[in-house]
Structure formats: C-alpha cells, structure tokens
Amino acid sequence: MSxxxxxxxxxxxxxxxxxxxxxxxGTVYCTDPQSLNYVRGVRFxxxxxxxxxxxxxxxxxxxxxxxGLRECTLHNVTVGDDSLIENVTNYVANYDIGxxxxxxxxxxxxxxxxxxxxxxxxVSVLSETGGREVKIYDRLSAQIAYVLAMYRHRPALIxxxxxxxxxxxxxxxxxxxxxxxxxxxxxxxxxxxxxxGNYAVISGASRLRNGTVHSNKFAPVTIAHGVIADDFIICSxxxxxxxxxxxxxxxxxxxxxxxxxxxxxxxxxxxxxxxNGEACAIFAGPFTVTHHKSTLLIxxxxxxxxxxxxxxxxxxxxxxxxxxxxxxxxxxxxxxxxYILWPSRVGAFSLVMGRHVTHSDTSHLxxxxxxxxxxxxxxxxxxxxxxxxxxxxxxxxxxxxxRKDPDRxxxxxxxxxxxxxxxxxxxxxxxxxxxxYSSGELSDIYSYHSTKIRNSSLRSGLRxxxxxxxxxxxxxxIKRLExxxxxxxxxxxxxxxxxxxxxxxxxxxxxxGLIVPISALSALLDRMEAGELSLKELDEAFHTLxxxxxxxxxxxxxxxxxxxxxxPLQHITAEEVVEIVCKWKAAVIGLDRELYEDAKKEFxxxxxxxxxxxGSKETKVQDFSEVRGDFESNSFVTAVLEHIKTKExxxxxxxxxxxx
Numbered sequence: 001m002s003x004x005x006x007x008x009x010x011x012x013x014x015x016x017x018x019x020x021x022x023x024x025x026g027t028v029y030c031t032d033p034q035s036l037n038y039v040r041g042v043r044f045x046x047x048x049x050x051x052x053x054x055x056x057x058x059x060x061x062x063x064x065x066x067x068g069l070r071e072c073t074l075h076n077v078t079v080g081d082d083s084l085i086e087n088v089t090n091y092v093a094n095y096d097i098g099x100x101x102x103x104x105x106x107x108x109x110x111x112x113x114x115x116x117x118x119x120x121x122x123v124s125v126l127s128e129t130g131g132r133e134v135k136i137y138d139r140l141s142a143q144i145a146y147v148l149a150m151y152r153h154r155p156a157l158i159x160x161x162x163x164x165x166x167x168x169x170x171x172x173x174x175x176x177x178x179x180x181x182x183x184x185x186x187x188x189x190x191x192x193x194x195x196x197g198n199y200a201v202i203s204g205a206s207r208l209r210n211g212t213v214h215s216n217k218f219a220p221v222t223i224a225h226g227v228i229a230d231d232f233i234i235c236s237x238x239x240x241x242x243x244x245x246x247x248x249x250x251x252x253x254x255x256x257x258x259x260x261x262x263x264x265x266x267x268x269x270x271x272x273x274x275x276n277g278e279a280c281a282i283f284a285g286p287f288t289v290t291h292h293k294s295t296l297l298i299x300x301x302x303x304x305x306x307x308x309x310x311x312x313x314x315x316x317x318x319x320x321x322x323x324x325x326x327x328x329x330x331x332x333x334x335x336x337x338x339y340i341l342w343p344s345r346v347g348a349f350s351l352v353m354g355r356h357v358t359h360s361d362t363s364h365l366x367x368x369x370x371x372x373x374x375x376x377x378x379x380x381x382x383x384x385x386x387x388x389x390x391x392x393x394x395x396x397x398x399x400x401x402x403r404k405d406p407d408r409x410x411x412x413x414x415x416x417x418x419x420x421x422x423x424x425x426x427x428x429x430x431x432x433x434x435x436x437y438s439s440g441e442l443s444d445i446y447s448y449h450s451t452k453i454r455n456s457s458l459r460s461g462l463r464x465x466x467x468x469x470x471x472x473x474x475x476x477x478i479k480r481l482e483x484x485x486x487x488x489x490x491x492x493x494x495x496x497x498x499x500x501x502x503x504x505x506x507x508x509x510x511x512x513g514l515i516v517p518i519s520a521l522s523a524l525l526d527r528m529e530a531g532e533l534s535l536k537e538l539d540e541a542f543h544t545l546x547x548x549x550x551x552x553x554x555x556x557x558x559x560x561x562x563x564x565x566x567x568p569l570q571h572i573t574a575e576e577v578v579e580i581v582c583k584w585k586a587a588v589i590g591l592d593r594e595l596y597e598d599a600k601k602e603f604x605x606x607x608x609x610x611x612x613x614x615g616s617k618e619t620k621v622q623d624f625s626e627v628r629g630d631f632e633s634n635s636f637v638t639a640v641l642e643h644i645k646t647k648e649x650x651x652x653x654x655x656x657x658x659x660x
Contacts, residue, residue, distance in 0.1 A: 004029035004049045011036055020044065031081075038068025045091075046076035055082035057102055080181065098181035098198070107189040111177035115193035118211040120169030121231045123248050124265045125149055126299055128281045128315065128322040134267060135165040136250040138172075138212045138233050142269040142285055142410040142512040143542045144535070145250075147525065149283055149301075157529040164535045180215070197221070197236075205229075219253065219405040236405040244274075252286075253409055254402035260293075269303075269512065270410040271402055277307075281315075281322075285330070285512035286412050287397055299342060301327045303512050304397060310337040328352075329363060330510055331393065331416075346370065348421050348510075349384050358450035364427040367464070370451070379451040381428060381461030385468050386594040390416070392636060409539075411514040411546035417472040419508040419556040420515045425465045426560075432458050432465075467587045469564055474584025476557045477577070478654055479550075486660040490573045493658075497558070497569050501548060504555025516545050517552055574658040585651040592644045599637050 007015070012025045014036055022028055022044035030036065032052040039050075053067040067084045073091035080099030085092065088103070093110040097103070119137040126132045126149060134140075134148045148161060172195075179185070180198035190207045200215035202208070204225035211232040215221035219237030223229075226243035234240060237254040245262045252269035263279040270286045277295035282288075285303025292309035299315035299322065311334040316322040324342035328334075331349035339355040346352060347366040354372025360379075362368055367384040370377055384390045394416040401412070435446040435458065446453040453461075477497075484496050503520040511521070524541050527533050533541065545552075562568035565583070567576045611627065612619040632638075 002031040004031055038066055041071040042069045043073040048074045048077050050079040051081035095177045097179045100181055101183040103185045105187045109191045111193050114173050114175055116169045116173045117195040118233045119172045121248055125267055125281055125283050126325040135162055136233050137165050137168050138214045140250055141539055143514050145267055146512045157525055160529055299325045304331045306333045308334045308336040313340045313342055315342045349390055360450045364424050364431055366421050366424050377451045379453050380457045382464030385464045388595050388598040411542050413515040418515050419553055420510050422472050425468055429465050432462055467591055470583055470587035476554055486657045499555040499558050501551035501555045504552035514546055578655050578658055581651050581655055588647045589644050592640050596640050
C-alpha cells in the first residue's frame, strides 16, 4: 500500500460536492487521488484512512460494483486497497479493514472499547454451576480443553494453563477491531467487537458480539442468515447458519451448525454437526453429530457420537441444582427417544436404547448395547463388534474429515481397536468371568453396575471380546513383520518384534480424539505444571505423541501376547508366529462373515415392508432393488468380501515367508 497523504483543498471540495462531510478534514487520508472518484455520501469522523479503489466486484447474477466508499459513516477506520463499503445504516467505528473486502447493507459495525475478541471467555462446560470451566482462545485444541475440563485433580496444572490463556487473551486485547482481506459482509445487522479473518463470508447474520472468526484462505468461515453469537470463537472451515444461536461457545474446525440450532456454554471440536436441536454445557469432541429438533444434549462429554431423535439427558435432581454430568465414550450412540439420567458413563462404541435411570457405568464393557426393558437396563456386552453399523462408522469418519486448513488444531485417531479399547476389553473379560464365578455358570441373569446381563449375552460377549483381541494383536504383529525377509531365523523375528518406542506401557487414555499412554501424558503435564512448556509447545507435544501412536501401540501390545496367546515374544519362534497368524485369520474372517450376515438383514423381506406400495410381492422386490440396489453389489458388502480376500492373502503370505 502506498503512503497515506492528507487531502488537498481541491480534493476536499470534490468530496463535499459528492455529498461527503467531515468533522475535521485534516484527519482524513488517502493514498491515491483517483480513488476519490469512488467516494460518495460518506461522513468522516476521527481518523479515517483509505487506499486505492481500482477493483470491480462481480456479484451472483452478474451485477458489477466498483470498489469504493458510498453512503456510510466511518469513525476511526482504515480501509485497504480495492475494498467496498456501501449502505451502512448506522456507522463503522474503530476498525481496520483489509484489502479486497466487500461490506454492504450493514446496520452497525464497531469495536466498543478494549476487546480480546472472545479470547479468555469462560465456558462452564459439563457442570452448569461451574467447577470445570474452560477458558477459550482462538487456538484451543480438543486436547488442551480436555485437560482443563477433566484434570481438576491437578489444581496447580489448571492454574498454570489458565494463566497462559489469560496472558494470550491479554495479548489480543485491542481498541480496534480487524477485518481481514477478501472478506464479504452483507445484509448483516450488528457486529460489535469481532475479529474477522481472511476470506470469511458473513451474510444475513443478526448479531455477532465479542468473538473471533478464525477464517483463512484455505478454509473460509461462513456465517449466514439469522445467526446470533455472543462471546464466541469460530475456527477455520466452519459453517454456522440458519438462525443458529451461540452463547459462550467454541466452534472448532470444519464444524456445521444450522437449522435453528441453539447452544450455550458448549465446546464443539473438529467436524461436529448440530442441527435443529439444543446443547447446554456439553463437551462435543470430534465428530459429535445431532440432527433432530427434539434432541437435547446437556452436561455430557461425547466424541464420534451420533444422537438419535428425541435423545436427551438430565443433570438436575431438584436438590442441589444441575450439578451432574455424564460421559459417552468415543463412538457411543443413542437411539431415538433414548434418555440417560446423569451421572452415568457409557463404554466406547456402545448403543443406548430406551430410558436409563440407574446411573450405570459400562466403561469397561465397550461395544455393548444398553437396552431398557420394563424400567430395567439390560447390557449386551461386545455385540457391537460384529455390527455393520460400527464398522461403517469407523470407515466414514476419516472420509468425512472436512478440515482443509493445513494447521490442524485437534489430534484425531480414528482406530476402532486400540490400546484404549483393548485394555477395556481385557478388563471386560475379567469382569464377565468374575460374574460367572461369583453368581454361578447356570444363572439366568447377572447384575453389574445397576445393569442386568443375560447368561447367553454374557457368553457371547466373551467370544466377541476374545475375537477383538485376536484381531488387534494379530494386526499389530503382521504390521510389525511386513518387511521381514523370507527364511528369517527365530532370532531375526524376535529382533524385528522388539519395541523401539520408550512410551506405551501401562494404561491409555482418549483425550477427545487423541489416544495416548497415560504415562507419557502425565510426564507432559508435569512439565507443563513446572512451567517448562508454553501452550504452543504443549500442543506440539500432543501432535508428536499422535505421530508416535503406532510405535507406542506396539510397545503396549508387546507384553500381551504371553498373556493372551501364551507366547512371550522375547522367545517366539516362527512356528508360534504362524499359529498366531492362523488364529488371527480365523478371527478376522469369522468376524467379516458375521458382518456380512448382519448386512444381509438390511435386504430381507422385512426391510422391504414399505416398498412396492401398490403392487405384488414381485413389484415390492423390484421397487426395493431400484431404490436400494441388490445385496451382492452393495458397496459395503463388496468391501467386506474384498476384505476377507485381502486379509486371507495377507496372512497366507506371511505364513509362506516364515516357513520358507
């Protein structure tokens, strides 16, 4: 941009003739006298600076508008090159506006006093009455938020992180707002104290107050019709529209909120979707999805979760207030009209059906169904391992990662089977065996944590859990030996299997998307508490742990082979590896065949009930085929069949190499 220069008397006269006024023409500056030809009907107040106006904007429908300043009041404003400000009903005050930016039909755009633009706002997540507040800022990750919300047993750590966030928020305080380059703001009523990044599109919003729109060229943010947002941060690539209301909320990268969604004191991290319903004090980890008008999510922690229509929870016992909270671990889902009375905890990749009021904890029994029958919660352990829906979910999440920003804030591990879930399965097997031992193998019903388990369900659960462990350990072993040369000796096999990562042993945790050894996490948080790391360095350390996942996973798995298969890897032989691979093949192929049969149910005559409305049975089948396709050509079914062939060939190839 060229140097700003004061206006000459001749230039002032030109502007006055074009309907412009100024309290003091001595505080009005421009860079190019030719630009004055595109300034009309402007009231200047305070210090106003503007650049050159040469660009012409082409709008949808083909209409063209030249950049410039027309019919607006500007107070202490800087306008970059080739921008347009037109038809501002009230005024624009205390803003620096970038280049190539289009602002039209705005009621009021101001920064009223010092503002941190949403940085440092406290969100009372999980507990409405306080105690787990998360201070938001424009680089908040799901992992740092998880530590702030869930590690309250380490008050010194929480104080240290909060101090750093407060320092960051203080560094963002300014008397002037900022609107970036290539921004479009149209037909919007009220913007006060909002920092808007490059390439953002704001069209028809009702009110934006005290916030940051963290948009950029790679992942623009869109805020559309009727949106009301107070005390907020919206990250890159997100879309908020259609009368959505946000109050004290953080919206992470590539989120979609719309169709009248309402949220207060809530955190939404990468790829969340919220439509029609309501959220209050929720921690929505990556891929939390709710689409239904009748769905309320309140005081809960979720991730990779899909809420069915009519799902809701209660956090209020009408005694000490709304102080209760709950956790649905990663991948848990709720069926239509489900209800959970907090406090409760639902194990990973479980499905909740019906109404549950007994405060159950099934965290050590993942992949389960929780079913209500006659006001009693029945637990079906492990059955979701062979559900086609679970596998489909695991396949779709990576494909639906909408983050285009190369600077990704959240670490997301998509693995269905990991040390986090397998450690729970080991614990679940021990729990189920203890129930068999304590209550007798012939009992019809077993009781566990306010739930009931039928004998047949318990035995099936043991089988599913053992299949999952076999699949996971076999996958890890085969991956570790994929580069082993043919004819390798037993000692060479043992050397290839020896762990190379110093972290991984012991318990693992899921930090809202990041699966990590607790020992490594604790060491990291110790350094943070000691003041050795900044917020940026803590995030970088989380990303390093995320990249080390598979090496750390192998360190954890290494000692499990002796417990599960009876073969310690320190002394493993080629023939023992072959035995493990054969068991793995049987488990994987057997599970795939169960998935195949589960998928077939979607093509049964019962599924065709509403097809062929006015015809015969043959018409029904033909109608179904035209709409849904046939079973054998279904994309998921063909993928399962291909998976069987691939895994069988993979196992056979390794066996052949070991025996050569």
